[in-house]
Amino acid sequence: MSFTRDDTIAAVATAVAPGEGSVAIVRLSGPQAEAIGRRLFVAPGAQAWDSHRVLYGHVVDPDTGERIDEALLLLMRAPRSFTREDVVELHCHGGLVAVRRVLEQVLAAGARRAGPGEFSQRAFLNGRLDLTRAEAVSQLINARSRRGAQLAMAGLDGGLQQRLNPLRSRLLDQLAELEARVDFEEDLPPLNGAAVTGELVAVLQQLELLVAEARQGALLRDGLRVAIIGRPNVGKSSLLNRLSRRERAIVTDLPGTTRDLLESELVLEGVPLTLLDTAGIRDTADPIEQLGIERSRAALAAADAVLLLFDLGSGWTAADQDLLDQVPEGAPLLIAGNKADAAGVPAGLQDPAAPGSAGPDGSQPVVCCSALSGAGTEVLVQELLRRCGATVSQGLQLALNDRQRDLAAAAAASLGRALEAADQQLPWDFWTIDLRAAVRALGEITGEEVSEAVLDRVFSRFCIGK
Secondary structure, eight states: OOOOOSSOEEEEOSOOBTTBOSEEEEEEESTTHHHHHHHHEEOOTTOOOOTTEEEEEEEEOTTTOOEEEEEEEEEEOTTSSSSSSOEEEEEEEOSSHHHHHHHHHHHHTTOEEOOTTHHHHHHHHTTSSOHHHHHHHHHHHTOOSHHHHHHHHHHHTTHHHHHHHHHHHHHHHHHHHHHHHHHHGGGSOOOOHHHHHHHHHHHHHHHHHHHHHHHHHHHHHHOEEEEEEESTTSSHHHHHHHHHTSOOSOOOSSTTOOOSOEEEEEEETTEEEEEEEOOOOOOOOOHHHHHHHHHHHHHHHHOSEEEEEEETTTOSOHHHHHHHHHSOTTOOEEEEEEOHHHHTOOSEEEOTTSTTOSSSTTSSOEEEOOTTTOTTHHHHHHHHHHHTTOOOOTTOOOOOOHHHHHHHHHHHHHHHHHHHHHHTTOOHHHHHHHHHHHHHHHHHHHTSSOOHHHHHHHHTTSOTTO
């Protein structure tokens, strides 16, 4: 597909914050990009305006001649650019004022402010990227872990397209054979139905594997929100500080110290986690503490997983059991006993059936640990990830995002229905209905069959300037 817009778009292509970042980039793409650059940029001497050459000079106000910023200009003429259009980048000083003034001049000179993801959308529409590569750009920018970035880079290198295109091609071959028999069966040799179903089964297995791997990929991209709950003063804040390797929460011997919900983002075993240190849930007359407890209950309801911490020195109490009863049904749960060093309990995973078990009788294994010394916390992390199904295979090389996973699952379901038609020995045209739907779903993943509404939805999630 080839498509070129008539207008020129512009945006700040780097993160901008007060006093942060030494360089900011204003990017232009479109037929007037070079003309706008020549109008606003003054390059001293005899510097040549050649493609893929960096020029030194100043961005100026063409009406007053005022120098706005000392900058570099990079010109990339079509088709040798990210969008396959003429692209100009103005590399300015970072911060807020200078880069905004440069962008204002660019817009006043005739460019239009770019929408979210519009540069990547033009790259897709002009055939520079397929849709899986375009989405990988956004995933790479938003990656929260090294493994997540590696998966995004594999998609950017075309790994998903290389894996999906052969599957779609195999389905198209079988669809062509079936449709030929529908129209010209008397003029063609008999079709081997077993060979067709064998191909459909093989493709179905590959799609089911991709859908299963997408769950692990989602964990690496999006991570998990884990609520740490427990009675006051059982060591929730101490455990948060131990796992995050910094003092994020105030730790004292006074119950009720944590009055608000604290969040700490970290990466454990390659999986991004947001740990929520909740206020101790208990009955209290303190109105400020009551607000914290209500927030804790809301966090508990919204969390992807729950870590219930209790004091090994006190043992499992009725208050601990009451908290356990409040955990949403079906939520991944890990019960951990803290202060193992003070209670004289060995750190690690404990069998609930063992004599003198510290946790609730016979419910599930309990991890005994010490937030103070760190003993048992490594086992705690591994067990928590295991309970969440987040033990990510190191062999995972590619992973579909949510949109792609849903389409792959739809294609697999369509193939399942086609195979049911085969089992029932229905006519060939019954097979083709669902086989055509599977082909269409795979084409929508890569962008070969996609509507404008879908494209707008995909690229609207990108950041401005990319």
